[in-house]
Amino acid sequence: MALAADLSTLTDALITSVARISPSQKGSARTQTLKRRATGALRTGAHTRTDQFAVAKQLEGLQEKFQILNRDELAEALQSRLAELEKKRSSWLPEILSLLLQLSDRPALVSSVQLPEKNAKAPQAKESLSWSDIRDEGTAFNDEEIWEQVDFTADSSDDDFSSVASDASFPRRRPQSSTTVEEGYVVPDDIFLPAENEDLVASIEKAQFWKPQNHSAVPSGKASTSRSITESQLARETIFMLQGLPTSIFRHLEDRISVDHRYTLAHSSNEALASLLQCFSEIGTKIDGTRRFTKVPQDIPYMQTFCRGIEERILGFDQVLSQIQCKYLSPGSTISLLQLLADVRDHSHELNLLSEMIGKLGNHLTDQPMRCLDLLYDLICMLEALGDETSSGNLIKLFFQCFKTYTRSTRLWMETGQVDALDSTFFVRTIRENGDLRTLWHDWFVLDMGDRRQKIPQFLATSVQKVFTAGKSMVFLRHLNALPETAESHEDDTTPESTLPLPFSALVESEFEKIVDADHSVSAGLLRMELDQKCGLWSSLDALYHVYFGKDMSATSAIDAKVFEIMDRGRPWDRFLLTEIARTAFLPVPVIDTSKLLVRPLNTARGDETQTRSVVSLETISIDYGLPWPVANIITEDAIHSYQRMSTFLMQIRRAKYSIVKQRLRDARTSPDESDTLVNVLHHNMLWFLDFLYGHFTYLVISTSTQALHKSMSSAPDVDAIISAHQHFMTSLEVQCLLSKDLSQVHEAIIGILDLCVHFADLQTAHFIGNEDQGSYAGHTETPHAKKNSEDDSDSEDDYDHDEQSHEHTLTASFQDLSYSQQVRKTKQKFDYLTTFVTDSLKGLTRADGPPSWDILADRLEWRQR
Structure with missing residues (x-):
């Protein structure tokens, strides 16, 4: 009885607290109903016990998860604690463990185990192993295979690791390296050069020609501030400068490279050397400007492709310089600055042309987004006219890479009728969407050519209208639910065919026309068929001929008789009467839907009665015939x-x-x-x-x-x-x-x-x-x-x-x-x-x-x- 009384008192307190019932309403019907429901819910046996086997299975899965994620210390700690709990068995143990599992939050990520500090065994020092101790024969660590990429798919299952990755969302732990030297660390002596290598140290110090102590006496006839160096040192400095590295002879001053004329050659005059170095500095200035251009962020998609193409050519040029340097370092090689200049001019010809083109761009890409493509097009045409087939052929590949990127928005528009909102250079702009379908063709989209047609390349101006029409046709077909089946992508259609004996300008036009015609013919032909067969184009034209041009004079005469009688009587226009007259007259005509016919007066007031008989009063009534939106x-x-x-x-x-x-x-x-x-x-x-x-x-x-x-x-x-x-x-x-x-x-x-x-x-x-x-x-x-x-x-x-x-x-x-x-x-x-x-x-x-x-x-x- 005491337990029942206590339970009743606690239930009343629970209801009063949760339902917020005032003390004056404790005996109300609502309070009694709530108490009856709460007592039924708290009755013994209302809730079942926790499944201890399911809890044990979850704990085993958690241990396995720790082991898979390389958290063995957590798995061992969990196993030891579960074993300890088994010794102190309690009837409420499954409920407690289930509660702990439900309250756990990413245990594999945030859990940690405090290792015991006492009685801890010192880690055994691992025996060091050097590369010389590894045999090349019979091992998997020889020089030919050690740097190959390892394929892990043969020994593992993607399904196992995908489930683990989905369950545990934590960052991958990486070993952190520290640059600080631990206290008590003694630097071993074997990392220093032995005393017997003093000659090597001296040769390295002597090679640093930029230091004043490494210069010999100045020959007669030369400036006192001159520093004589070898041709090998000068060639190395030149190669470093062309690769964009800092040097002592060549200095970077804003947008140009200058030459330090203090350095001379013993077997060359100052004038000849200055002229030679000036040629190198001019080439280096152009290449350095091209390098700076590639580092400027570009928002226009085809400009990003253009920069990537320039980077590939710069990388190829750097590789050529590295090969020349390797040749100079080989025994018995001859170093010649004149030959180096000839090689540099030969391999930097395209970069110099591109550098001059980039100089014409300036900072007007935002106002003139197509200028770069136009300049590249003009450059290729000029090289082709001059007969430079090698340079023009290489630049044609770059042009078509950029052109392929540029035409992505064009292909998206022609194939799906969608405007790429991220491409600000596309010449089609959306004015409205989901508006009046009767104005879809004329008011939803517009050709945004920009100031002085700067959004359209000059070589594509003749095909722009056809592109615009093809895209609008796809939008039209989409609203007619008559889109064609997905056609094959024209992703590779912009690759030039070198077998065609066509000039570059004709080749570009033919490639672009091939893309346009492939989509335009499909969309335009399908839309023509829809308009002719399903949208009632010809029947609508015939209906307009009947309504406005009086093709059937029997119907027109019936309307005239009624309208002219109203004029003779001097009565005002009544739109309901006029509409009924017109619909009744045209009812026998099969091509006219009389429900779409409406006659409305523009002004019901007739003014002076003597003017109602004039033919001018007929201009105050208007006949409207509703057409289908297509x-x-x-x-x-x-x-x-x-x-x-x-x-x-x-x-x-x-x-x-x-x-x-x-x-x-x-x-x-x-x-x-x-x-x-x-x-x-x-x-x-x-x-x-x-x-x-x-x-x-x-x-x-x-x-x-x-x-x-x-x-x-x-x-x-x-x-x-x-x-x-x-x-x-x-x-x-x-x-x-x-x-x-x-x-x-x-x-x-x-x-x-x-x-x-x-x-x-x-x-x-x-x-x-x-x-x-x-x-x-x-x-x-x-x-x-x-x-x-x-x-x-x-x-x-x-x-x-x-x-x-x-x-x-x-x-x-x-x-x-x-x-x-x-x-x-x-x-x-x-x-x-x-x-x-x-x-x-x-x-x-x-x-x-x-x-x-x-x-x-x-x-x-x-x-x-x-």
């Missing part, structure tokens, strides 16, 4: 605006003809007036002008240009060519249809003729309903003829007259200032003037290299005047 990249928004302008112009012509024909139908129901010849002539001329103008634009201009468009787009090699063909098509239509900015006066004159036709029709209508007698066309007062029509509703022929009366307030004709006959003559004069102006303007523009269609239009209009 097609929208080819037929851009600017092209759609051009389509809309031409569609509006054609509708304006149809509006003028609609007014003339409607008025003519009304006149046909009245008795003809044979005396009104002028009205009949003007009516005929206007209809003839409108029919010919509309036929010229539709059948001659638009139809012929559309056939040429289909032909050019079918033969286009890539998307850029398709876009260019369509842009040329739209530009040609705007010019031939008189919609370009340069033809604004001619276009305004034609719009004036169209409004004049509408005005003439309104003039005839006003004359018909009797407003000439009223002096005004304001329809507030009913004429007798109008009243008669209102009373006789059963007469079907009078419905048209009643419609004219309801539209009377929108007519553009008025007889307040001029009579009907005067206005007819004035309309005839204005019509003749405008047609003459259009004819003369077109003839003048045709003589100034205008399109042939202008000449045809001008001849037909002039023929009417004859």
Whole structure:
């Protein structure tokens, strides 16, 4: 009972502490629930005992791990302590050991064993072994095999060591060497030279010619400060200088190497020696500048390759100097500074050329990243022109190494459509990603050529656009989920083919074109197929022809009738009504998706009611047809605006003809007036002008240009060519249809003729309903003829007259200032003037290299005047 009471008290304290329950809530339902759960969890037998066999297995594995990691002292210490624990066995021992194992933190790395200090045995001194004690025969330590790399894979298992490396993450311990001399250390005498080698020491000291005591008396005729040396010493100093080592005769002063003229040769004049040393110093200055250039950090990838190529050539030059030095050190060799100069000039020719090229680079690599590649290209072309095949051949290898590195970003762009963000010299720059797919081709990427095209090598300028197109094609295909299968890498395609008898410039162009064409042809061809077969390019073009150019006049006439009726009634535009009219009219056309058709007014306010009948008011409505995003990249928004302008112009012509024909139908129901010849002539001329103008634009201009468009787009090699063909098509239509900015006066004159036709029709209508007698066309007062029509509703022929009366307030004709006959003559004069102006303007523009269609239009209009 006492145990139960204590357990209950402890449980209450635990709940109060953890759940933070106030003393006033100890009897609440929540407290009782928590107590019941805690008591159940603490009930005897709720948790099982630790598996002692699993603990023993973990300890054995830990010992084995210590041994594998060369921590035998830890393994022995752990084994001894486990044996000691076995003597003091406890029932809770497995739980204690399991807890210690779970709390352990990298025992193989941070654990250490304190070795006993007392009763420790002194380490036995190992017998020293020298190389002379090892026999060359029958051992594995002879001179031929001792420096070979040992293969450890034959006697070990990678799986065992990989598991050990994954379990233990600690740094590999290396023996640390100390340069301090231990206390009590006595330097052995055998490391000093014996006394009998005093001659060797003297010869070494005498060889140090830079010391004043090693110079003999100055010969007569030479400066008192001169120091005579041997040709062997001078050759050695020269070789050291060329290898970039400090010397006494040659001194490094900033960016040049100077000669100490105090040193002379006994068998040479000072002038001859100075000239010879000056030649060596000039070569050394160039080579030293090249060495300094290779030590400058480079951020441009191909410049890193260029520096590596220079380092290889410097290393080869140093090897040649070492071979010359070895030859001089061989017994019986003859040392000649003149021969040394000839050898140095022969083997340093490429380094001297590269040094001069590096001098032209300056510090403008950031502003002109392609200058080094251009200079190397020009240098090789110059050497090839001079006939230096050896130097040009070696530099060609260096050039193609750099060129291979440079084209990595180009290959990545053409093969995957990705821009290497780490390459700041690449000429393609990403503007936006994951934006509007309809502008992918035009707005997502741009050619960043830099200031004065410094990001593009001069020898690749002709192929840059094709590279740009190939990469954009891959981006296009990726968004279409139509990427081609991974092609073979062109990593080695930039290696020049020496068997081709081509000059270097042609060889570079052919190699680069081979890389570009291999990727461009694949991506461009696949994208063309996707656009033709799956994206609906041709069906979209046909739909635009129907919507904007009125290919099916049955649908276009239905739209015109409704739109022109709204204009005659003077009502404002209603975008819902206009859209419904257009969708209903084009519903039978199979190539048009009517759900993508939208007619919207640009301005719902019509302004003056008398201006609603003008053809200019048609410019306030816009017909939009939604294209799939792949097609929208080819037929851009600017092209759609051009389509809309031409569609509006054609509708304006149809509006003028609609007014003339409607008025003519009304006149046909009245008795003809044979005396009104002028009205009949003007009516005929206007209809003839409108029919010919509309036929010229539709059948001659638009139809012929559309056939040429289909032909050019079918033969286009890539998307850029398709876009260019369509842009040329739209530009040609705007010019031939008189919609370009340069033809604004001619276009305004034609719009004036169209409004004049509408005005003439309104003039005839006003004359018909009797407003000439009223002096005004304001329809507030009913004429007798109008009243008669209102009373006789059963007469079907009078419905048209009643419609004219309801539209009377929108007519553009008025007889307040001029009579009907005067206005007819004035309309005839204005019509003749405008047609003459259009004819003369077109003839003048045709003589100034205008399109042939202008000449045809001008001849037909002039023929009417004859």
